[in-house]
Amino acid sequence: MDGAAILERLRARLGSAIVETHAQCGDHTAVIERAALPGALSLCRDAAELAFDVLMDLTAVDYQKYPGREDGPRFEVVYHLYSLRWNHRLRIKVRVDEDDAVVPTAVPLWPIANWLEREVWDMFGVRFEGHPDPRRLLMYEEFVGHPLRKDYPINRRQPLIGPRI
Amino acid sequence: MAEPTRREIMLGEGSGTGSGQNLTVGMGPAHPAMHGIIRILADLDGEIIRKADVEIGYLHRAFEKDCEVGGWNNAIPYTDRLNYVSPLINNFAYANAVEKLLGIDVTERCKYIRTIMSEISRVCDHLTCIGASAMELGAFTVFLYMIKAREFLWELVEDVTGARLTISYGRVGGVKADLPEGFDAKLREAFKQTREVLDEVHRLLTGNRIFMDRMVGVGVISREETIAYAITGPLLRAAGVGFDVRRASPHWAYDRVEFEVTTQKDGDNYARYLVRMAEMEQAMRIAEQALAAIPGGPINVDFEGRPIDPAAYVDQGKQGKTEGLLLVPITLSPNLGGQDRKALERVNAHDKRVVLPPKETAYGSIEGLMNHFMLIMEGYGIRPPPGEAYFASEGANGELGFYIVSDGGDRPYRVRCRPPCLPPMAALHRMIEGGMIADLIPTFGSVNMIGGELDR
Amino acid sequence: MGVGSFFTSRLDEAIGWARKYSIFQYPFVTACCGMEYMATACSHYDVDRFGAGLPRFSPRQADVLFVVGTISHKMAPVLKRIYDHMTEPKWVVAFGVCTCTGGFYDNYATVQGIDTIIPVDVYIPGCPPRPESVIDGLMKLQDRIAVGAQRY
Numbered sequence: 001m002d003g004a005a006i007l008e009r010l011r012a013r014l015g016s017a018i019v020e021t022h023a024q025c026g027d028h029t030a031v032i033e034r035a036a037l038p039g040a041l042s043l044c045r046d047a048a049e050l051a052f053d054v055l056m057d058l059t060a061v062d063y064q065k066y067p068g069r070e071d072g073p074r075f076e077v078v079y080h081l082y083s084l085r086w087n088h089r090l091r092i093k094v095r096v097d098e099d100d101a102v103v104p105t106a107v108p109l110w111p112i113a114n115w116l117e118r119e120v121w122d123m124f125g126v127r128f129e130g131h132p133d134p135r136r137l138l139m140y141e142e143f144v145g146h147p148l149r150k151d152y153p154i155n156r157r158q159p160l161i162g163p164r165i
Numbered sequence: 166m167a168e169p170t171r172r173e174i175m176l177g178e179g180s181g182t183g184s185g186q187n188l189t190v191g192m193g194p195a196h197p198a199m200h201g202i203i204r205i206l207a208d209l210d211g212e213i214i215r216k217a218d219v220e221i222g223y224l225h226r227a228f229e230k231d232c233e234v235g236g237w238n239n240a241i242p243y244t245d246r247l248n249y250v251s252p253l254i255n256n257f258a259y260a261n262a263v264e265k266l267l268g269i270d271v272t273e274r275c276k277y278i279r280t281i282m283s284e285i286s287r288v289c290d291h292l293t294c295i296g297a298s299a300m301e302l303g304a305f306t307v308f309l310y311m312i313k314a315r316e317f318l319w320e321l322v323e324d325v326t327g328a329r330l331t332i333s334y335g336r337v338g339g340v341k342a343d344l345p346e347g348f349d350a351k352l353r354e355a356f357k358q359t360r361e362v363l364d365e366v367h368r369l370l371t372g373n374r375i376f377m378d379r380m381v382g383v384g385v386i387s388r389e390e391t392i393a394y395a396i397t398g399p400l401l402r403a404a405g406v407g408f409d410v411r412r413a414s415p416h417w418a419y420d421r422v423e424f425e426v427t428t429q430k431d432g433d434n435y436a437r438y439l440v441r442m443a444e445m446e447q448a449m450r451i452a453e454q455a456l457a458a459i460p461g462g463p464i465n466v467d468f469e470g471r472p473i474d475p476a477a478y479v480d481q482g483k484q485g486k487t488e489g490l491l492l493v494p495i496t497l498s499p500n501l502g503g504q505d506r507k508a509l510e511r512v513n514a515h516d517k518r519v520v521l522p523p524k525e526t527a528y529g530s531i532e533g534l535m536n537h538f539m540l541i542m543e544g545y546g547i548r549p550p551p552g553e554a555y556f557a558s559e560g561a562n563g564e565l566g567f568y569i570v571s572d573g574g575d576r577p578y579r580v581r582c583r584p585p586c587l588p589p590m591a592a593l594h595r596m597i598e599g600g601m602i603a604d605l606i607p608t609f610g611s612v613n614m615i616g617g618e619l620d621r
Numbered sequence: 622m623g624v625g626s627f628f629t630s631r632l633d634e635a636i637g638w639a640r641k642y643s644i645f646q647y648p649f650v651t652a653c654c655g656m657e658y659m660a661t662a663c664s665h666y667d668v669d670r671f672g673a674g675l676p677r678f679s680p681r682q683a684d685v686l687f688v689v690g691t692i693s694h695k696m697a698p699v700l701k702r703i704y705d706h707m708t709e710p711k712w713v714v715a716f717g718v719c720t721c722t723g724g725f726y727d728n729y730a731t732v733q734g735i736d737t738i739i740p741v742d743v744y745i746p747g748c749p750p751r752p753e754s755v756i757d758g759l760m761k762l763q764d765r766i767a768v769g770a771q772r773y
Contacts, residue, residue, distance in 0.1 A: 025265050025554040054395045056557075057566060057583040066572050078568070080555060080583070084392065084406060087413050091555065112395040115591040123229075138222035138620055139730070140695040147230060147729055154230050154728045160738070163698040194699050195649055197678035202651050202696060223696045224651055227728040242725070249653035293656070312663040319660075330656055330749050617652055620693075 001049060003028030006090055009050065014040055019095070029091040037094055038104045044081055044090065045109050052081035052090060055106065058116035060124045064098075064150045074098040075126050079106070096126065105130040123148035187215055190602070194223045200297065200609065201616025203590070205597075212601045217594040224616040232580040237263055237337055237547045240580060245331040247582055248618040250293045251286035251561045253279075253322075256335030259580075261416065262556035262567035263337045266549040269519060275339045275512040277459040280418040281352075282325065282334065283558075284448040284455075288359060289318050290561035290613070291441045291448075298438075298610025299370060302379055307366050314362035317355040324351060327500065337547055338520035339513030342503030352456060356449050363445060371442070380435040384596045384608030388432065394592040398563025398585055399440045400612065404432035410559040422454040434611040461511065482529055490529050497524065519547050546575035562586045562613055584618040637767035640684070640710070644673035644759075644766070647683035649703060652690030654717035657749040666752035671759055680706040685762065686739075691719035692732045704739045710771060712742045714762060716755065721746050742770075 001009070007021045007028055017036030022029050032040050044052040057080040063069045073095035081090045094103055105128040106113040117128040118137040125146035128134070136143065142161050145152055193204040202223040208216040228247065232240040244259045245252040257279045264271065271279075296311030319329040324345050326332035334341050370376045386396075391404045401408055409426045411419040427443035429436035478495045481487075497505050506523040513520045517536055526533030539545040551573040557566040563585030570579040589612045596612075597605050648658060662668050662676075669675075677683040680703045692700055704713065715735055718724040721744045723733035735741060742765055745758035 024552045025268070027553070027555055029553075053392050054397075056395055056564065057555075057568065057581070059568065059581045059583075061570055061579045066578060080566070080568070084408055089555075110395065111390075111393050112588050112591055115587060136222070138225040140222070143694075147227065152729070154227065154234060156729050158694070158729070160694060160697055160732075163702045194696060195703055197676075201655070223693060223699075224691060225693050225695065225730045226652075226691055226726050227730045231726065231728055246653050249656060293659075297659075309664050312659060313665060316660065316663075316665045329660075329751070330653060 001086060001088055003088065003090075006050065006088060009047075010040070010043075013043055013047075027089070027091055029093060031093045031095065034094050034096060034103060037092075038106075040092065041079070041106055041109055044092070049086075050090075051083045051085045053084055054082040055110040055112055055116070056080040056082045056089075058106065058113055058120065060120045060126055060148075062124060062148065062150045075101055075124060077103050077120065077126060101126045102129050104128070107131060122146070125149065192605070194220075197301075200614050201619070203609075203614060203616070203619075205593075205605065205609075207597070207602060207605070209602060212603070214597050214600060214602060214605070217597050217605075219590055219593050221590060222620050224620040226617070226621070228582065228621040229580055232577050234576070236543075236575050237549070237577060240577060241335060242331065242333045244582075245333055246617050247584070247621065248290070248560060248562070248565070248586075248615045249330065250615060251283075251290040252330065252332055253282045253286040253326075253334060254558060254560050254565060255582075256333065257283060257417075258556060258558035258560070258565050259567050259582075260335040260337050261558065262554055262569045263547075263549060264514075265556050266552060266554040266569055266571055267337070267516075267519060267547070268550075269338060269514050269516050271339050271514050272512060273460045274343075275514075276417040277455050278340055278344060278512060279335070280422070280455045281452045281459075282322070282340075283417075284452040285318055285322060287448045287561045288445050289315050289322075291445045292318075292359075292362075294561075294610070294613040295366070295438060295441055298607060298613075299366075299376075301606050301610055302376065304370065304376070307369055310362045310365055314359045317358045321348075321351055321355045324348065325503075336513070336520070338516055339509075342501070343508035343512050345502055349456060352452065356453065359445075359449065363442065367442065371439075377435060379604075380433065380438060380607050380611075382431075382433050382435075383600060383604045384434045384611060385432050386592060386596050390592065390595060391432065394588050394595075396563065396588040396592060398560070399437055399444065400432075400589055401563065402426065402428045403436035403440045405430050410557050410564050414557070416556075416558065418455050418458075419451075421458065422451045424448075424451045434607050437611040478525075479528060487529070491526065493525075495525055544575065548573060548575055557583070560585045560618075562615070562618070563588075582618070582621055584621065586612065586614050586619050590614055590619060633769060634767075637769055641763040641766040642672040644671070644685050644763075645675060645677045645683045646673055646685045646687050647678065647680055647703070647707070648676050648687045648689055649700065650687075650689045651692065651696065652717075652719065654690040654719070654749040657747075657752060657755065658687065658689045658716065661752040661755045666756065668756065668759065671756070671763065673759060680704075681708060683707060684711055686711065686713045687716050688713065688720045688735050689716040691717075691724065691726060692735055692738075693730050694732060695730075697732050697738055700735065701738050710769070712762060712766065712771075713739055714758060715741045715744045716758075717750060718746050718748045720744075724748060 010030055011018055017033045019031040044050050060075050060077045064074050075096050077094045079092040117131055120126050122136040122138050187208040187210050190207050190209055194202040204220040206218040207214045228243050231243050244255040247255045292311040292315045296308040300308035323329050326334040388404045391401055405428055407426045407428045424447045427440050429439055506525045509523045521540055522533045522536045527537040549571040553570045555568045557564045565585050566583035568581040572578040596608050715721045720735045723731050743758050743762045745754055747754050
């Protein structure tokens with residue numbers, strides 16, 4: 001299916017849960033409301049004509065310093081989906097505010113989401129509800145803060161940790 | 166509690182009978198495998214691994230945050246150090262993602278060069294992977310042979326890019342310089358040596374009883390789980406799915422060369438080894454075909470005159486004798502080989518907003534100077550339109566994707582690298598649980614974890 | 622100089638000579654420099670001809686700690702522990718710019734030079750250093766070993 005048809009199919013099934021869509025640079029993208037996210041993701045994986053069986057990437061972007069979007073929702077969690085069967089791709093985005101940075105987890109659908117969501121928690125501080133193992137992935141446990149946020153200065157040094165077991 | 170078995174009396178509690186306490190063994194983070202640093206906490210029942218917890222992040226170098234600090238081309242050296250055994254693929258994938266956002270297309274010759282250099286990098290990566298994992302099984306000779314072959318390829322890469330490992334060769338809009346003279350013959354010689362080494366390694370390993378005993382049936386992961394864990398690359402092909410980004414979304418010159426995508430059925434370490442060995446041969450085949458078909462041809466020459474050396478060129482310009490100065494070819498110093506104007510224009514997109522002008526233009530005309538200034542200084546530079554783009558290329562371990570968000574400024578707003586070796590590491594505990602502790606080594610070796618890419 | 626110190630100084634020289642030609646390295650390999658370390662250790666730029674060909678993968682059995690590649694804050698305590706476990710005499714080689722000064726990773730995650738944690742004897746800069754640089758650094762290390770100079 002080509003990208004426009006995928007977006008049409010999503011719009012038909014999800015209706016008003018889709019906030020906006022675009023196809024910039026040939027990448028078809030849909031921004032979905034958080035409440036409808038689990039339903040949308042399982043639709044993408046299970047519907048026969050969509051068959052997005054591979055969650056290629058799960059990441060987040062911090063829009064605090066983006067010109068024109070400083071007052072809107074701060075974080076945007078981005079899912080890149082790929083279908084081995086049909087060889088088509090889709091990008092799904094969810095916008096969350098800073099003080100309510102919780103997104104339903106995708107672990108029951110794709111087990112790789114376990115580590116990818118841990119990384120988003122580590123780097124951005126976005127929690128994933130229902131995640132079985134919410135630990136940091138890349139930084140050490142004693143680290144304070146979420147480094148990829150725009151207000152974390154790149155040069156900040158934290159005290160060295162001692163050896164543990 | 167059951168009566169202690171004879172085994173338990175002799176060996177103590179927990180010796181593999183399931184009724185004792187499990188022993189937790191931590192492997193890493195500093196361990197002899199030359200793969201990098203990872204920590205695997207394995208709960209052992211005798212020798213069987215009951216539960217494994219993989220901990221990563223020991224090489225986190227803040228790649229994504231560092232990319233936001235400088236300009237768009239400044240991120241290229243950081244991308245070199247992602248998958249540091251095949252750095253050219255990272256460079257080109259990142260550059261292509263930015264070009265996708267800008268909406269520019271590189272020249273044909275550049276596409277062929279990117280294909281050739283990516284395939285050379287892929288061969289280097291597979292050589293290192295198989296060499297290192299064979300060494301851990303005790304086959305030290307294989308390691309020495311493969312590193313010898315890799316040296317020939319690195320000399321080739323050094324001729325083209327100037328460095329052996331961290332090459333920073335790709336640029337947004339093209340590559341740094343054209344291929345040097347005599348590249349054809351050097352490539353043929355290097356591939357001949359590599360093919361001899363591959364032949365020797367085949368004879369040493371492929372039918373070897375000990376190697377097969379350690380690798381066949383070990384580290385198995387089922388096809389469905391491989392897909393569910395988003396594993397791509399040689400591991401997915403070893404499980405029977407013929408997915409290759411070069412075939413699925415052909416970019417550069419991949420649709421104009423013929424190559425096979427090898428698959429195996431078993432999904433164990435031996436299948437991955439066979440897939441990698443076959444891929445090396447296919448990669449060399451692609452590079453040779455691309456080199457034979459590379460466009461270049463005679464460039465329209467519309468000037469008269471012998472080449473002039475740079476000092477005299479600048480003197481003439483300062484004296485005001487600038488008529489026709491732009492058309493005169495100059496002899497550049499050896500480390501700028503391939504960057505003279507006609508070579509550079511063959512391999513870089515003709516877009517003033519993105520690509521640096523050649524040195525003759527930068528020093529010989531005021532427009533060139535201003536163009537150079539505007540691309541380098543802060544506040545100016547390459548400015549893609551606001552938006553986002555994702556570009557995926559076939560890295561040596563699988564799909565290497567770059568997701569780029571731009572706010573219209575001269576610095577990237579967000580650069581995300583989708584690491585191809587993160588999914589296999591997330592699935593590693595599935596591969597080793599139920600197996601013995603000694604089976605962890607070949608499994609971990611065949612996953613080809615590269616720390617720079619995993620932890621970024 | 623009496624006869625006793627003549628023998629001791631000759632003995633020290635002999636021990637220094639023996640030590641410098643039988644280096645047992647612990648290659649603490651983390652990142653890209655590891656590739657150049659492998660290249661230096663293998664047949665093309667053989668390091669075995671200096672007597673340094675056998676890596677010992679246990680700190681108790683090694684005398685030179687080659688810190689190869691970037692050390693992040695998560696890895697730093699591990700490095701310190703490995704250094705503490707090594708038995709004397711021990712030397713440390715900082716291989717690559719990331720270990721000398723942090724390289725171009727001036728950020729929250731990278732230790733800006735391992736000499737902030739452990740004493741270093743020889744710094745080999747380069748990103749990654751060419752094998753010729755590594756061999757040069759190794760020969761300078763051999764000079765220090767022969768004299769018995771220590772940094773702790």
